Amino acid sequence: MADSSTCSSASSCDRESCEGCPGANGGQPQSMQEEMNAYSDIKHVIGDVSGKGGVGKSMVTASLANLLASKGYRVGIMDADITGPSIPRMYGLTGLAEASEEGILPRLTDNDVKVMSINLLLPNPEDPVIWRGPILAGLVKQFWHDVIWGELDYLLVDMPPGTGDVPLTVFQSLPVDGIFVVTSPQDLVKMIVKKAYKMAEEMHIPVLGLIENYSYLICPDCGKEIPVFGKSRIQEVADEMGILVAGKMPIDPKLTELSDAGEFAKAENPYLEAAYAALQILSVKD
Numbered sequence: 319m320a321d322s323s324t325c326s327s328a329s330s331c332d333r334e335s336c337e338g339c340p341g342a343n344g345g346q347p348q349s350m351q352e353e354m355n356a357y358s359d360i361k362h363v364i365g366d367v368s369g370k371g372g373v374g375k376s377m378v379t380a381s382l383a384n385l386l387a388s389k390g391y392r393v394g395i396m397d398a399d400i401t402g403p404s405i406p407r408m409y410g411l412t413g414l415a416e417a418s419e420e421g422i423l424p425r426l427t428d429n430d431v432k433v434m435s436i437n438l439l440l441p442n443p444e445d446p447v448i449w450r451g452p453i454l455a456g457l458v459k460q461f462w463h464d465v466i467w468g469e470l471d472y473l474l475v476d477m478p479p480g481t482g483d484v485p486l487t488v489f490q491s492l493p494v495d496g497i498f499v500v501t502s503p504q505d506l507v508k509m510i511v512k513k514a515y516k517m518a519e520e521m522h523i524p525v526l527g528l529i530e531n532y533s534y535l536i537c538p539d540c541g542k543e544i545p546v547f548g549k550s551r552i553q554e555v556a557d558e559m560g561i562l563v564a565g566k567m568p569i570d571p572k573l574t575e576l577s578d579a580g581e582f583a584k585a586e587n588p589y590l591e592a593a594y595a596a597l598q599i600l601s602v603k604d
């Protein structure tokens with residue numbers, strides 16, 4: 319029989335149990351958040367989202383991780399882009415993650431960023447992941463409660479593009495403090511930002527800022543900024559929606575080189591200082 323102490327409709331209810339009933343918990347929605355691993359202590363969870371693949375979301379996530387690590391913060395990257403994982407390759411992490419009775423241990427990059435990715439769990443990282451949405455989403459939950467993250471100031475979650483099962487699961491299951499939306503000048507920026515904004519708003523998660531990648535190219539001869547993909551509209555969209563422009567990253571061949579060589583731990587990125595400042599504000603509130 320329904321429990322009258324927690325149920326708003328117990329008197330008129332003939333259910334055997336409260337499970338799955340919207341009236342349970344005094345009519346309050348039940349939290350769908352997953353429990354963190356007992357050996358983890360994570361202060362802030364930040365998501366990086368994009369409308370489509372290839373806009374440089376992983377590049378932005380890793381750059382932000384490097385920036386935070388260089389300032390002395392303890393940082394982790396959860397590679398939730400399960401069908402297109404690229405974080406381990408960027409940092410030259412090969413082989414499998416170790417596991418113990420307590421959980422799975424993340425791998426450490428040369429600049430002390432902790433990483434967990436499907437590529438560190440599959441014997442052959444070249445095998446395609448062809449699982450359906452619910453299984454992918456379940457894996458993200460495992461990355462949260464089965465991985466021993468230890469003490470982290472920031473866990474950056476590199477999300478798959480779009481608004482599918484995995485981003486939804488991350489928003490529902492993890493205590494996300496905010497997201498950055500990564501776009502490129504070619505994107506239908508306004509539509510993509512609005513979609514991401516609406517999804518985050520429905521989950522009561524703030525959009526911390528917009529980051530434009532491939533904003534321009536610096537001419538190697540004269541140093542002039544060339545807007546290769548046309549005029550940027552990011553500021554316009556940000557102003558209209560009252561969101562911060564948290565960074566404009568140029569096309570920088572050095573970043574690609576380091577990423578392709580698995581040496582991204584050496585990559586410095588001066589273009590994300592505004593994003594860093596937005597994250598520091600979160601820390602001040604601690």
Ligand code: ADP
Nearest residue numbers: 371372373374375376377568569570573574577
């Ligand atoms: P996404 O995660 O959005 O799919 P990636 O971060 O994997 O995209 O970037 C796609 C490719 O573009 C990668 O090879 C990456 O090294 C390269 N890339 C991304 N951003 C830049 C940049 N600002 N300058 C140079 N190369 C970049």
